[in-house]
Amino acid sequence: MSSLAAVPKPSTAGQGQTAIADTRLSFVNIRNGPGEQYADVGDLRDNSLCIFYPNSRTPTGWVWVEITGAAGWVSTSVVTFEPVVVSHRPGQASTPYDGKTAIWHWKGSSIPERSIAEFVANVRRRAPNVRQIWVKTSDGANWQGRFDPNAGDLGVNGAADVDRWVNILQQNGLEFHAWCVPNGLDIEREAAVIAAVCNRPGVRSMILDVEPYAGFWQGGRAAVRPFMLRLRQLIPSGFHIGMSMDPRPWHYESIFPMEWFPFVNSLHPQTYWATFRQTPEASLRQMYDTWGSYGRPIIPALQGDANVDEQQQAHTLATARHGARGLSWWRYGVISQYNAVNLPVSVTVAPPPPVTDTFADEVIITPRGQGFRSGSYTGRQEFQEFDGTWGWKVLYKKTEVNTSTVWAEWKAALPVSGRYEIAVFVPARNSTTTRARYKIHGIRGTTTEVVVDINQAVNSNRWVTIGIFDLVREAPNAGKVFLNDVTGEADKLIAFDAVRFRRIVTISQPMPAPQPSPTPGPEQINGVFVTEGYDSPVGTAAERAGAQLWPSGWRDATGFGEATHPSYLTNFNSYHTGVDLNFGRGGNDDLGMPVFSIAGGIVIYQADLRPWGNVTIIRHDPFRSPTGTVVYSRYGHMQNVRVRVGQRVRRGDQIGEIGTGGGRYIAHLHFDISPTTVLERSPGDWPGRDLARLLRDYVDPLSFIRSNRPRR
Numbered sequence: 001m002s003s004l005a006a007v008p009k010p011s012t013a014g015q016g017q018t019a020i021a022d023t024r025l026s027f028v029n030i031r032n033g034p035g036e037q038y039a040d041v042g043d044l045r046d047n048s049l050c051i052f053y054p055n056s057r058t059p060t061g062w063v064w065v066e067i068t069g070a071a072g073w074v075s076t077s078v079v080t081f082e083p084v085v086v087s088h089r090p091g092q093a094s095t096p097y098d099g100k101t102a103i104w105h106w107k108g109s110s111i112p113e114r115s116i117a118e119f120v121a122n123v124r125r126r127a128p129n130v131r132q133i134w135v136k137t138s139d140g141a142n143w144q145g146r147f148d149p150n151a152g153d154l155g156v157n158g159a160a161d162v163d164r165w166v167n168i169l170q171q172n173g174l175e176f177h178a179w180c181v182p183n184g185l186d187i188e189r190e191a192a193v194i195a196a197v198c199n200r201p202g203v204r205s206m207i208l209d210v211e212p213y214a215g216f217w218q219g220g221r222a223a224v225r226p227f228m229l230r231l232r233q234l235i236p237s238g239f240h241i242g243m244s245m246d247p248r249p250w251h252y253e254s255i256f257p258m259e260w261f262p263f264v265n266s267l268h269p270q271t272y273w274a275t276f277r278q279t280p281e282a283s284l285r286q287m288y289d290t291w292g293s294y295g296r297p298i299i300p301a302l303q304g305d306a307n308v309d310e311q312q313q314a315h316t317l318a319t320a321r322h323g324a325r326g327l328s329w330w331r332y333g334v335i336s337q338y339n340a341v342n343l344p345v346s347v348t349v350a351p352p353p354p355v356t357d358t359f360a361d362e363v364i365i366t367p368r369g370q371g372f373r374s375g376s377y378t379g380r381q382e383f384q385e386f387d388g389t390w391g392w393k394v395l396y397k398k399t400e401v402n403t404s405t406v407w408a409e410w411k412a413a414l415p416v417s418g419r420y421e422i423a424v425f426v427p428a429r430n431s432t433t434t435r436a437r438y439k440i441h442g443i444r445g446t447t448t449e450v451v452v453d454i455n456q457a458v459n460s461n462r463w464v465t466i467g468i469f470d471l472v473r474e475a476p477n478a479g480k481v482f483l484n485d486v487t488g489e490a491d492k493l494i495a496f497d498a499v500r501f502r503r504i505v506t507i508s509q510p511m512p513a514p515q516p517s518p519t520p521g522p523e524q525i526n527g528v529f530v531t532e533g534y535d536s537p538v539g540t541a542a543e544r545a546g547a548q549l550w551p552s553g554w555r556d557a558t559g560f561g562e563a564t565h566p567s568y569l570t571n572f573n574s575y576h577t578g579v580d581l582n583f584g585r586g587g588n589d590d591l592g593m594p595v596f597s598i599a600g601g602i603v604i605y606q607a608d609l610r611p612w613g614n615v616t617i618i619r620h621d622p623f624r625s626p627t628g629t630v631v632y633s634r635y636g637h638m639q640n641v642r643v644r645v646g647q648r649v650r651r652g653d654q655i656g657e658i659g660t661g662g663g664r665y666i667a668h669l670h671f672d673i674s675p676t677t678v679l680e681r682s683p684g685d686w687p688g689r690d691l692a693r694l695l696r697d698y699v700d701p702l703s704f705i706r707s708n709r710p711r712r
Contacts, residue, residue: 014055019081034062042070084320097326102132108151141189166202184219195234224259280314304335305465311340364646391607431495442478533710578672613661636670637661
């Protein structure tokens, strides 16, 4: 670390300006002086909100910036500043959602809370800046309680239940807003049940969820106007009605937007970038390109089970770039970290939430792996299996309408009682059911199981959060997830894939600094594993601890990004995302040499991925504090791999040997580092000639490791 004295913000810096940071890479270093020789004191992430001081600019192009938790100097050679939106789109009426954050609530049987009071208390504790709860009240002509039989006090079976919700929310400073799924099959009954909600005192608005999928609007174009005319006749004049939809352009015409237009007052597009396999900005821009000219205010619905860094980025972009006047988050029960949800809707730099949620222990249970059991009720072998794309066997079979023939159980050995995010993996094949009914046991405050339905058909090759649950380690069956093949459907397929448990811990600011460890490996602060730094993936123990990167005898054969070797660009028409490490004179001199984890973390992917051969991906622990930078490292073409998905590794643990990718290449190690979640979503990600995208999702491994060595 540099010993140069810090250079404070100059007295001539003048007035700061709120802006969105547009960084050349995924993030840039904030330093305590105007130059690379000064110490790194924080990170300025791409598309984050900051205050910068134009008048502080030095002759060499460094300016002073301030973000939550850090302040210092950044170089304008790697970052530009985009002024935030200071006014909203002209000509649009005000809405009940302006300046407010909302959380969607689906049904009581999908969350661990057993009462409205308990639900409200947890929302107020975890996200005190949330002002609205959007509660589902009906589906078609039926009250939501018909589909939520085990909801307890949370169920909505009539106007009296709506009144109870309204009263408890109001007592706690929260607004009640309703939402429903209209079908258009029985106009009179559907309009009547929706109107029964809208006419109750304290109900602020009704949002219609209109989507082009089975189980949603089925009345076609002709039913829209009769339905809405009847509904408007039954509710107070001027009552606010919103509409929510899948905002991707190929769905636009299929929901008949111009038929709804005269009757709706606002739009709530489901901007679920992780589900759509996009970045937050790509998803937001696509949504505004599609719906921005519709002539109604847009209040984006953001993805509550996405990565927290992407959630914060989506919050900033929606409000400060696109001018959103309010935000909502889908949904309570799958939001594991409330850092972004708790940010107020404002175009100024928001104060930090009073607490920070982060992940601690993680357990992944795969089919046929430790903690997994399955069986048949028929005495026959009912399961079929296939090789999943993430490196393990997956079980599947046809669904049953009424009587189960098989069962499966995932049982985690919980280290402690606490809040756990439980997610299930949905494979890309043999998963067409719309109602896989997962049952969770051992939840605090209830002796019964909680059932959560997951639509496997609309998810593919991704982790899907089924909920956040307060699990009691000592409770019977604590940490058990159960699934059978009864879905009420015929001729569908249900997959029995992996289940992931991640313990959530809450960190109060400020946090104590970590103490150097006498041995390589992870340390814990407040129960969270952190890493003290990064080493080379190759070389002897002494070389990996030394100052030279790469160790003697090793070389990078390709270069990174813009420095990619011309011959590689010519042969592969692609920039390189990291380095190709070779030892010796070339050829297969390095075949079989050991490969090591650069830092502590969890193996999230290990499989034979064509055309790579074996690929291992590790999500590393936060850097030096529970809220520090999290990066992913990828190791390609290895042989004799020693690790498995879900395994915790320490810095310096051998994870495999240098290989040839199954004979496809001359022996070498492909090694890259990503500071985004791209490798969690797509293990084989390869930007090709898209240099801007490469620089957003990858960092130069040599520079990154050199700048973030362990304190020895």
